[in-house]
Amino acid sequence: MFREKQGINVHISHRVVGLFPNEWTIQVHDLIKDKEFSIQYDELMLATGARPFRPELDGIDSENIYDVNSVVNGTRLKEALAKDRPASVVVVGGGYIGIEVVEALHLLGIKVTLLQRGKQIMSAVDSDIAEVLTQAMIEDGIDVRLNEGLVGFEYSGGRVTAVVTNMGRIPTDCVVLGLGVLPRSELAQDAGIILGPKGTIEVNNRQQTSVSGVWAGGDCAQAMNVVSGEPGFYAMGTIANKQGRVAGLNLGGKDAIFPGVVGTAITKFNQMECARTGLGEKELESLGIEYVVGKVDGVTKPRYYPGSAMMKVKVYAERGSGKMLRAQIVGGPGAGKRIDTAATALHAGFSMDDMLYLDLAYAPPFSGVWEPLVIAARLAEKQI
Amino acid sequence: MFREKQGINVHISHRVVGLFPNEWTIQVHDLIKDKEFSIQYDELMLATGARPFRPELDGIDSENIYDVNSVVNGTRLKEALAKDRPASVVVVGGGYIGIEVVEALHLLGIKVTLLQRGKQIMSAVDSDIAEVLTQAMIEDGIDVRLNEGLVGFEYSGGRVTAVVTNMGRIPTDCVVLGLGVLPRSELAQDAGIILGPKGTIEVNNRQQTSVSGVWAGGDCAQAMNVVSGEPGFYAMGTIANKQGRVAGLNLGGKDAIFPGVVGTAITKFNQMECARTGLGEKELESLGIEYVVGKVDGVTKPRYYPGSAMMKVKVYAERGSGKMLRAQIVGGPGAGKRIDTAATALHAGFSMDDMLYLDLAYAPPFSGVWEPLVIAARLAEKQI
Numbered sequence: 075m076f077r078e079k080q081g082i083n084v085h086i087s088h089r090v091v092g093l094f095p096n097e098w099t100i101q102v103h104d105l106i107k108d109k110e111f112s113i114q115y116d117e118l119m120l121a122t123g124a125r126p127f128r129p130e131l132d133g134i135d136s137e138n139i140y141d142v143n144s145v146v147n148g149t150r151l152k153e154a155l156a157k158d159r160p161a162s163v164v165v166v167g168g169g170y171i172g173i174e175v176v177e178a179l180h181l182l183g184i185k186v187t188l189l190q191r192g193k194q195i196m197s198a199v200d201s202d203i204a205e206v207l208t209q210a211m212i213e214d215g216i217d218v219r220l221n222e223g224l225v226g227f228e229y230s231g232g233r234v235t236a237v238v239t240n241m242g243r244i245p246t247d248c249v250v251l252g253l254g255v256l257p258r259s260e261l262a263q264d265a266g267i268i269l270g271p272k273g274t275i276e277v278n279n280r281q282q283t284s285v286s287g288v289w290a291g292g293d294c295a296q297a298m299n300v301v302s303g304e305p306g307f308y309a310m311g312t313i314a315n316k317q318g319r320v321a322g323l324n325l326g327g328k329d330a331i332f333p334g335v336v337g338t339a340i341t342k343f344n345q346m347e348c349a350r351t352g353l354g355e356k357e358l359e360s361l362g363i364e365y366v367v368g369k370v371d372g373v374t375k376p377r378y379y380p381g382s383a384m385m386k387v388k389v390y391a392e393r394g395s396g397k398m399l400r401a402q403i404v405g406g407p408g409a410g411k412r413i414d415t416a417a418t419a420l421h422a423g424f425s426m427d428d429m430l431y432l433d434l435a436y437a438p439p440f441s442g443v444w445e446p447l448v449i450a451a452r453l454a455e456k457q458i
Numbered sequence: 459m460f461r462e463k464q465g466i467n468v469h470i471s472h473r474v475v476g477l478f479p480n481e482w483t484i485q486v487h488d489l490i491k492d493k494e495f496s497i498q499y500d501e502l503m504l505a506t507g508a509r510p511f512r513p514e515l516d517g518i519d520s521e522n523i524y525d526v527n528s529v530v531n532g533t534r535l536k537e538a539l540a541k542d543r544p545a546s547v548v549v550v551g552g553g554y555i556g557i558e559v560v561e562a563l564h565l566l567g568i569k570v571t572l573l574q575r576g577k578q579i580m581s582a583v584d585s586d587i588a589e590v591l592t593q594a595m596i597e598d599g600i601d602v603r604l605n606e607g608l609v610g611f612e613y614s615g616g617r618v619t620a621v622v623t624n625m626g627r628i629p630t631d632c633v634v635l636g637l638g639v640l641p642r643s644e645l646a647q648d649a650g651i652i653l654g655p656k657g658t659i660e661v662n663n664r665q666q667t668s669v670s671g672v673w674a675g676g677d678c679a680q681a682m683n684v685v686s687g688e689p690g691f692y693a694m695g696t697i698a699n700k701q702g703r704v705a706g707l708n709l710g711g712k713d714a715i716f717p718g719v720v721g722t723a724i725t726k727f728n729q730m731e732c733a734r735t736g737l738g739e740k741e742l743e744s745l746g747i748e749y750v751v752g753k754v755d756g757v758t759k760p761r762y763y764p765g766s767a768m769m770k771v772k773v774y775a776e777r778g779s780g781k782m783l784r785a786q787i788v789g790g791p792g793a794g795k796r797i798d799t800a801a802t803a804l805h806a807g808f809s810m811d812d813m814l815y816l817d818l819a820y821a822p823p824f825s826g827v828w829e830p831l832v833i834a835a836r837l838a839e840k841q842i
Binding site: 170174310311312313315316319332333334335336337338339340341342347349351408410411412413414415417418419420421422424428430431432433434435436437439440441443444445 | 694699720723725726731801803805808814816818821824825828
């Protein structure tokens with residue numbers, strides 16, 4: 075084995091083109107000098123992240139089509155908005171990122187069309203929860219197109235002039251893609267490292283891959299869901315940070331464990347916040363878990379208190395055991411972040427009975443005496 | 459034993475003047491007809507609540523001195539404010555209720571003086587946390603008097619004209635008392651029922667008192683702190699509601715358990731929110747628990763995001779085990795209610811290591827990648 079001299083060598087504009095675990099080396103391409111060389115390692119950390127999904131369509135490389143997965147791409151879009159001043163933008167994809175982009179463009183006074191192939195935005199929440207967010211967008215003037223998918227582009231002179239969908243064509247000045255991300259795991263795959271779900275790199279709870287000396291973390295790696303005990307693909311900055319910490323501690327000789335995720339996510343459009351945690355509909359189905367659902371139409375604060383806003387909460391519990399499986403919130407200011415209480419309860423493996431008696435903060439400016447989350451748990455408990 | 463006929467008999471304007479557990483009866487005074495009679499019971503629920511503490515001072519019964527512990531008293535104050543239009547009010551007591559009253563009066567354009575005998579407001583939080591809230595009040599024009607206690611009143615014609623303190627006199631049009639509450643447990647005490655801390659009625663986790671057939675719940679009863687395992691006096695509507703539910707279920711033949719409280723509370727003054735959960739300073743001392751503290755000066759949202767506000771978090775953990783003992787938050791909009799995450803973690807018995815990897819909701823409109831609560835836990839963990 076080769077031991078690199080102390081200190082940190084940073085290689086900018088270098089691409090790793092090969093990983094050879096048997097030789098403890100990586101092959102690197104210097105993009106500026108256009109030459110290749112190899113580097114030996116004792117331990118190798120793969121933190122290659124994810125790439126935005128881009129459909130293979132004619133015109134996809136037009137200059138006025140933007141991804142928003144990185145600071146570089148975000149800056150590119152921001153500069154284009156300032157320079158081109160588009161009157162209209164089509165956002166493709168109604169997930170968290172798509173919705174955040176819709177909000178930002180809308181606040182700039184741009185006419186926004188949101189294109190969503192599926193029957194609802196936010197596929198990670200139930201349709202009745204997503205519907206509340208959709209209505210908030212429509213009421214604010216967003217042209218939300220459900221069941222309408224991107225099939226092509228009309229373009230000329232390197233610029234898209236219209237988006238073509240299964241329903242027709244939408245003339246536009248600019249297109250933003252929010253179609254999700256794919257893990258960058260080709261390097262690992264080519265080296266024979268075992269992959270996990272959806273092309274993520276398989277790792278154990280110390281962030282070790284299947285190959286000795288090679289570690290992975292962040293969007294390129296799988297994460298264990300503590301509710302299901304199954305690995306999944308969770309491309310979230312918070313999780314990447316935590317996995318990076320665990321890998322770093324272990325690389326440095328400590329013994330750190332990443333306990334896993336519960337699938338928490340949050341977004342908003344203007345005043346309407348939406349959050350979820352726990353297992354998804356498909357996971358519940360594929361695991362064959364029988365469940366009950368408690369749903370409440372509540373408020374963020376008592377109705378008599380200024381600023382009280384609607385807040386819908388759904389809690390899923392396992393039939394029989396009453397163990398919490400999933401929670402969703404949609405509502406006005408202050409609603410969304412309360413998902414953290416549910417997320418913490420999922421980490422603790424709490425049942426509906428545990429939820430009922432949580433000593434949560436109460437004062438009229440903040441909540442009612444019974445939190446909507448707790449009321450939903452009570453309604454779920456009755457069906458267990 | 460006597461079994462009352464089915465149905466509900468409601469006695470308004472009746473006071474219970476005696477409880478005789480050996481005879482399974484209560485003695486009742488009809489305040490309107492001014493006569494006494496007795497009622498037999500199979501099961502008796504004591505839900506007598508708490509009374510506001512009123513110091514025994516000359517002039518305390520002046521008509522312009524107000525308590526704010528009930529809807530009746532609150533309405534009386536509200537009507538007086540509308541009728542008398544006081545230019546200045548002295549609020550006595552800098553706890554949660556005092557602060558809420560200060561805010562409400564201040565928003566009505568009234569000059570408010572807050573009198574606090576102790577060296578800080580909010581004795582349930584650390585002085586550095588309370589100081590942030592105090593400064594917010596002072597900056598907004600509240601005359602906050604620390605180390606200044608009520609010693610008497612100047613009054614004439616049944617109305618207070620000035621509050622006398624250990625530091626001098628404060629002329630005022632109106633006085634609001636926010637000096638805390640005392641459990642109404644005399645009836646139980648006189649009947650030989652065992653009392654718990656601070657004059658609360660001792661109950662088990664089914665809300666049974668020491669005497670067969672007599673139950674208690676709410677502000678008149680003790681509640682078990684799940685962090686310390688010790689009973690205490692927690693006069694909170696949320697806890698009263700939960701204890702009432704448990705007592706009601708048990709009275710109705712079910713078997714419900716109240717697991718206890720963690721000591722969560724929240725208040726705010728205008729934009730500044732303050733919350734706490736877990737053991738108090740004195741409890742930590744009396745239990746002889748050695749602890750470490752993680753403190754972070756964070757923000758509610760990333761600094762680049764509009765509406766980002768300061769947010770200080772302190773987390774206490776047991777030395778050695780790392781078990782969370784206490785958390786406190788003070789900060790701008792959105793800071794306070796995050797105490798629920800810490801409260802849920804206390805219910806779960808989480809350690810600092812558990813806190814580090816909580817999968818909490820992240821998106822820039824809501825928080826940074828690392829929650830201040832988690833950063834504070836990390837800083838505490840380093841000292842364990």
